[in-house]
Amino acid sequence: MKNKFAERARLVKSSETREILKVTERPEVISFAGGLPAPELFPVENLKIACNAVLDEEGAASLQYGTTEGYIPLREAISHRMKGIGINSTIENVLITSGSQQAIDLTGRLFINEGDTIICESPTYLAAINAFKSYDAKFVEVVMDDDGMVIEELEKKLNNHPDTKFIYTIPDFQNPTGRTLKLERRKRMIELANQYDVLIVEDNPYEAVRFAGEELPPVKHFDTENRVIYISTFSKIFTPGLRLGWICADESFIEKYVAFKQTADLHTDSLAQRITAKYMEIYDMEEHIKKIKAVYKTKCTDMMRSIEEFFPKNLSYSKPEGGLFIWVELPEGIDSAHIFTECLKNNVACVPGTPFFPNGTQKNTLRLNYSNMSNEKIIEG
């Protein structure tokens, strides 16, 4: 048989990081490698109550085909949540997706022509890199400091790349660095997007999980021309297994997203949508999120304290105010792949930072996750 794959098949490969994660799944390993939320925080019992209520009250309707746009009460709950963080929206602006990964993928599908430029933080989220690369995008990376993307650098890149389709940003407790984009930079990013006529894709899965510092409005809050596409998820505030994310954007965009989602999977799991909506009806999601924040705060504190105590002094690391990750920069010349191998010999796992640079060969960085291990194990590790 001759090779049958489409040309785009060469653009994807199974993520290296996922392969690493397989190695680190052995039970004796203390893993700071994954990005898994803490399972002890999943509200299993209350979710069960919500699920039984859905099946008792709505019966077969909760198991039938649904609309592509999503279950209306869930879209209403999300629209309400969006208002709470400073984004005006109606349900017409909200599309339910099968996890925020689908939102990212559909964004690539809807907007990226072969060779289009995407401007992103350096480093950035690996699965977004892979999704956008599968549409043959080019990446232009903008250097970060402790306050997120350096905005003067962003302006230079916009100037040098008139074929830019959108800026991809994770403003809050970014994956992988844990860094947050400061307020003035958010405003300035919108001004630049307007000036250079580019879109902004704001991927904000960790927004609700702030455990220190002052709350900041999302970039979309400052959006004056409906050019920000806001993406988020229930994975970090409820459970990731149900695969529920959403897009909040201008109606003219949502309409096209719906057409693509229809070809992609018709609609998102009806039962998962109704369980989540029912949970938010019966219980106070914001109270649940408070618990998550309290736990992550102690985990993050313990990890920072351990870094301070046990790590060599000639490295720097981010001090996140929320989210799941700390980013470690080692002295130049040190290869984090080597560190990974050495750590694993002692049954401790982390993720080398290299794959998070879309074009990159920067080898002296590590991502540490603190959400998925007990505090004792964090200190021991």
Add this chain to the structure above:
Amino acid sequence: MKNKFAERARLVKSSETREILKVTERPEVISFAGGLPAPELFPVENLKIACNAVLDEEGAASLQYGTTEGYIPLREAISHRMKGIGINSTIENVLITSGSQQAIDLTGRLFINEGDTIICESPTYLAAINAFKSYDAKFVEVVMDDDGMVIEELEKKLNNHPDTKFIYTIPDFQNPTGRTLKLERRKRMIELANQYDVLIVEDNPYEAVRFAGEELPPVKHFDTENRVIYISTFSKIFTPGLRLGWICADESFIEKYVAFKQTADLHTDSLAQRITAKYMEIYDMEEHIKKIKAVYKTKCTDMMRSIEEFFPKNLSYSKPEGGLFIWVELPEGIDSAHIFTECLKNNVACVPGTPFFPNGTQKNTLRLNYSNMSNEKIIEG
């Protein structure tokens, strides 16, 4: 703002049929328009028991991120089911997808280059047409008779279109016609695929729902060179709302599918997968399917009897041995869109056949669905 959409955005639009379905959702309408399974057959109570067992026994693990390939016990159950219908496979050949629609879409993504030819039955499944069109495929239609795709015509088309990437076929109780590909044609289709070096995409969602006639092995049963990609779903035998489908294919294909699925949505809903696996562990799925067949048989019989009794004699219709649909061919010159409008005035809905022809303008056909209305309403309608 300048237009930001990618060029491929012009290739998709929200399905016309879905728009029709919206019109027909008024409660007073007797609808033969949709393709919805009978909700009274969803095993709501047993599914609830399975769901509670999953949450009690597996707890947080059932709500955590999972692997892209899918939940192993579910892949095992599917692999077992595949063996039962004559397809040798291991779990390495099985990928869980978010409904069979995702399997269809990923197939387009993995195999179709711009302008590639797909050979399909004329007419064929609308959502597959839309998915493949979104990858800029060209369609070559092969005429059908009561025994499915006319195989001599298939050979001619293969001969005339050396750029054919795959044959897309729905061999059992096809959507929209309800027709079944006869045994000799299945064998011959494999021979031709081998001879012309093309793939076969066998979309077989209705396979298990045969209520009359003799069981036939799937096309993949005769596959000698691992060139058949078999796609199916739990939508017609369990519930569609959970969005669970699968691909059964050669490992070298599955590996690439996994990479694309990873960028598309990471993985399919963990809870839905575990509920379905648990249901199949506790209950006898084959017994449940027997109930579905018995009910659809009476619905189909009632509809055929009503067509015989009330319809004009100058039309022909298919006599399905399973599945959900009857196909009506009106005399030439009659526009089924007109019939649709007239029926709707009397609160009866059906789907005009035109959109099921990928290139087509054939206007004198109708699709009637009998699975989603009570027997009384079928006769009244």
